[in-house]
Every structure is written in structure tokens, then in C-alpha cells.
Amino acid sequence: MRFIGFDRRVRAAAAAGAVVLSLALAPAAAQAQDKTYTMKITLATINDQIHAFVRNYAAALEKASGGRIKPEIYPASQLGSIPRQTEGVQFGAIQCQVVPPEFLVGIDERFEVMAAPGLITSMAQGQRLAADPQVSKLMLSLGAEKGLHGVGLFMVNPSAIASKTPIRHLVDFKGKKIRIFASQFQSVAFDRLGATPVAMSLGDVLPALQQGAIDGAVASTAVFTAFHYQDAAKYVTETGQPAIFGIVEISKKWYDTLPRDLQQVIDQTAAKESVAVNPQATEITENSRKNWTASGGELISLPPDEQASLLKLLSSVGADVSKTKPLLSAAYKIVSEAAQRAK
Numbered sequence: 001m002r003f004i005g006f007d008r009r010v011r012a013a014a015a016a017g018a019v020v021l022s023l024a025l026a027p028a029a030a031q032a033q034d035k036t037y038t039m040k041i042t043l044a045t046i047n048d049q050i051h052a053f054v055r056n057y058a059a060a061l062e063k064a065s066g067g068r069i070k071p072e073i074y075p076a077s078q079l080g081s082i083p084r085q086t087e088g089v090q091f092g093a094i095q096c097q098v099v100p101p102e103f104l105v106g107i108d109e110r111f112e113v114m115a116a117p118g119l120i121t122s123m124a125q126g127q128r129l130a131a132d133p134q135v136s137k138l139m140l141s142l143g144a145e146k147g148l149h150g151v152g153l154f155m156v157n158p159s160a161i162a163s164k165t166p167i168r169h170l171v172d173f174k175g176k177k178i179r180i181f182a183s184q185f186q187s188v189a190f191d192r193l194g195a196t197p198v199a200m201s202l203g204d205v206l207p208a209l210q211q212g213a214i215d216g217a218v219a220s221t222a223v224f225t226a227f228h229y230q231d232a233a234k235y236v237t238e239t240g241q242p243a244i245f246g247i248v249e250i251s252k253k254w255y256d257t258l259p260r261d262l263q264q265v266i267d268q269t270a271a272k273e274s275v276a277v278n279p280q281a282t283e284i285t286e287n288s289r290k291n292w293t294a295s296g297g298e299l300i301s302l303p304p305d306e307q308a309s310l311l312k313l314l315s316s317v318g319a320d321v322s323k324t325k326p327l328l329s330a331a332y333k334i335v336s337e338a339a340q341r342a343k
Contacts, residue, residue, distance in 0.1 A: 015076070018127035023332040037258060039071045041096040042085045044202040047274035048288070049156045050098050050246045056280075057152075057273045064265045071096075077203045087195060090147035092253035100156070102183035102200075103248040108142045110331040111247075112183040115325075116318030118311055119339040120243035121140060123285060126155035127278045128342035130245060135338045138331055139247060149255045152248030154277055157285050163216030164209065164227045166298070167237040170306050177216035179205050183268040184321050185190035186218065186242065189314050209233050220244055221299075222288040230297040237300045239307070241314060248274070 041058060043050050058071035079085055079094060082103050088094035102112040120126040129135060130153045140150030161167060161178065176196035180186040183198045190197040198214055202223070209213045209232040216233060223229075224236060248270050254264060293299055302310060317321060322328040 025120065031283065035068065037069050038255055039069050039095040039254075039260065040074060040079070041071055041098065042074045042077075042078055042079045042088070043098045044075075044077045044082050044085070045226065048220060048277065049154075049277070049284050052280050052284060053096070053152075053154060053246060053273060053277045054098055056277060057270060058105075060273055061265065061271045064269050069265065070260060076275050081201045083201065089249055089251045090253075092251045094145075095251050097249050097256045098152075098246050099182055099249070100244055101142075101153075101188070102181045104143060104148070104247070104249070105182050105184075106184065107146045107148065107326065109184075109328050110138070110142055112185055113318075113322075113328065113331045113335050114139065114245045115181060115183040115185045116243045116321075116335070117189045117241040117313035118225070118317065119238060119336060120155075120158070120342075121200040121311075123158065123282050124245045124247070125339070125342045126158075127281075127340050129208075130155050131275060131336070132342065134334050136273060138334050143236040144252065147252050147291055149250040149252040150247060151250055151267050152246075152274035153204045154274040155197040156246045156248050157222060157224050157279060157281070158220075158238070159218050159242055159244050160215045160238045160240075161218055161222055161237050162209070162224050162233040164212075164233045165215070166235040166300060167216065168300055169302065170310060176215040179214050181218065185317055187316050188321055189241070190312055192317070193310075206232060218243065220251075220285070220288070221292055222284050224297070225288045225291045225295070228295075230295050234297045235300060236292060236297060237302065239302065239310060241310065280307060 038118050039061070042056050043054055045051055054073055058073055061069045061071055079088060085094060085097050086104060089097045093322040102115040105109040120129060123137060136153055139153050140149065154310045163176070166174060170193065177194045177198055178188060178190050180197045180201045200208065205217045206227055206229060209217060221236060251267060255266065257311045289299060
């Protein structure tokens with residue numbers, strides 16, 4: 001019987017110890033819940049569809065996290081050129097980058113698959129493509145082994161070409177040096193048009209146009225308007241090819257330090273805002289076109305038969321570029337089939 005009393009005393013001591021331990025841990029748990037995390041969000045553009053998404057995302061994150069995530073927005077390449085921004089995200093100095101995915105091609109060549117010309121012919125189709133589950137799964141998984149955690153994909157704008165002299169016909173492309181995104185799809189496309197493609201980060205484009213180093217540049221009308229390109233290149237030819245998308249990449253190094261509930265907030269909020277931005281993106285596109293002409297710029301469309309010829313000429317670029325690269329070919333198959341479903 002004496003062992004029964006002993007066991008009771010042991011159990012009582014253990015229970016008391018558990019209470020003391022729980023009381024000791026409670027402040028630490030509460031402190032973890034109270035901790036705030038600064039989230040620097042970087043982008044190369046300003047006052048365009050990507051900037052609109054970033055503002056929406058930042059506001060939604062702060063609200064959904066109860067103020068535990070404190071976003072800071074750095075537009076217009078304030079944190080460096082696009083490659084420097086990407087490096088900052090990979091190493092954790094910057095927590096988030098929103099950028100056209102083809103600028104990440106140095107990390108994984110499949111990032112450029114969304115830039116294949118001929119896939120998309122309207123904003124609505126592009127928005128449906130970005131929301132396709134197979135496309136989203138593919139694109140957001142890229143870069144996971146290189147420090148990136150993808151959380152969002154959305155349609156930005158059909159691309160256009162700002163030029164110093166007007167491009168009114170296909171023949172006008174010949175001999176021109178055209179700035180492109182870092183994409184072999186774009187490079188091959190402009191080769192076929194007889195132009196000389198020059199890959200260039202956005203911050204270098206306007207000075208290159210002003211100095212005559214290039215004759216034109218691929219971007220969106222919103223970018224041309226926001227950066228006042230009309231002073232250097234007043235002509236904008238709206239080919240719509242290729243479509244421009246935005247991808248939202250989180251620093252995996254930073255993401256892995258967050259509590260699980262905040263990781264979920266980041267993921268779920270990005271997915272929600274990638275869809276919610278669509279009407280606003282469409283509105284920005286239309287307003288930027290109006291603002292371009294109101295500020296002295298000219299909008300040009302190729303004659304219908306030449307636009308059809310351009311699409312025919314460029315429609316095989318994706319398959320031709322990817323056919324000797326198994327991973328890129330598989331990615332192109334996923335995206336091109338989804339583009340057909342999105343029509």
C-alpha cells in the first residue's frame with residue numbers, strides 16, 4: 001500500500017510541473033503570435049497592372065494577418081534592376097518580387113513558356129489561362145530549388161511595341177533593333193519579323209531609346225504611359241503578341257521562417273488577389289490606351305490581313321523553340337493546350 005501513496009505524490013508533482021511548464025511557455029507562444037514580419041515587395045514598373053496587384057496584395061495581406069505582416073512596396077526598380085531584385089528574393093534580402101515570368105528564365109527555362117507568341121489573343125483568354133489549375137501548378141512550382149516560392153499568376157496586358165519611327169506594316173520591322181524580355185520565344189519571334197531582338201531590363205529601356213541604341217521596345221501601353229515614353233518613342237504598334245503575365249515569387253528562405261498560419265495567409269491571399277485584379281487590369285489597359293493618345297502618342301494597328309499573317313508566322317515559335325528541350329516542350333504542351341481550352 002505504501003507504493004500507492006508514493007505514486008500519488010509522483011503524479012501530483014508531475015501535474016504541478018506540467019502547470020509550471022505551460023505557464024512558462026505561454027508568454028513565448030503569445031510573443032510568437034505578436035511578432036511582426038516586414039515584407040518588401042519589389043517590382044520594375046509603376047502605375048500599371050502589376051503595381052495595382054501589389055497594392056491590393058499588400059493591403060489584403062496586412063488585413064488577413066491581423067497586422068503581423070507589414071508589407072513595404074518598392075516600384076520602379078527602387079531595389080535594383082530585375083536581375084538584382086530576383087537575387088535579393090533568392091537570398092532573402094527581399095521577400096517578394098512580382099515580374100513577368102520570362103525574366104526568371106536564368107533560373108528555369110520553363111519560366112518563359114507564357115511568352116510563347118500566338119497563344120493568347122485577348123485579355124479575357126489570358127485571364128482564363130492564368131487561372132487554369134494545370135498552368136498555375138506548373139508555373140508556381142518552378143524555382144522551388146532555387147530559393148523561390150511561387151504564389152500567384154495573372155494576366156497583365158497584351159504586349160505592344162513603342163518605336164521612334166512608326167511600324168505600320170510587317171515590313172517596317174525589318175532592320176529595327178527591338179528591346180525584348182529575356183525570352184528565346186520573343187527572340188525567335190522578332191528574328192522571323194526581320195528585327196534584331198535585344199534583351200534588356202526595364203530600367204535601361206527608356207535611356208536606350210533616347211540615345212538611339214534601340215529603335216523600339218516591347219512592353220505594355222500602361223508602362224509606356226507611366227514612364228512617358230511618348231517623349232522618346234511616340235508610336236505604339238499593338239500587335240498583342242506575346243501576352244504579358246505577372247508571377248508572384250516569395251523568398252523561400254524567408255517563407256520557411258514564418259509560422260504556418262502566416263504561410264497560409266501569403267499563399268491564399270495571393271491566389272485570391274490574382275483573380276480579383278482581373279477587372280482592374282482590363283480597366284488599366286483601356287485607360288492607358290486613352291492616356292497614350294491624349295498625351296500626344298499614336299496607337300497603330302497592323303492591317304487585318306497583316307495581323308493574320310503575323311499570327312500565322314509566329315504561331316509555330318513555341319513548338320519550334322521547345323522541341324529539342326524535353327522539359328520546356330512538356331511545359332509548352334501544358335500551356336498551349338490550356339490556351340485552347342481558354343478560348
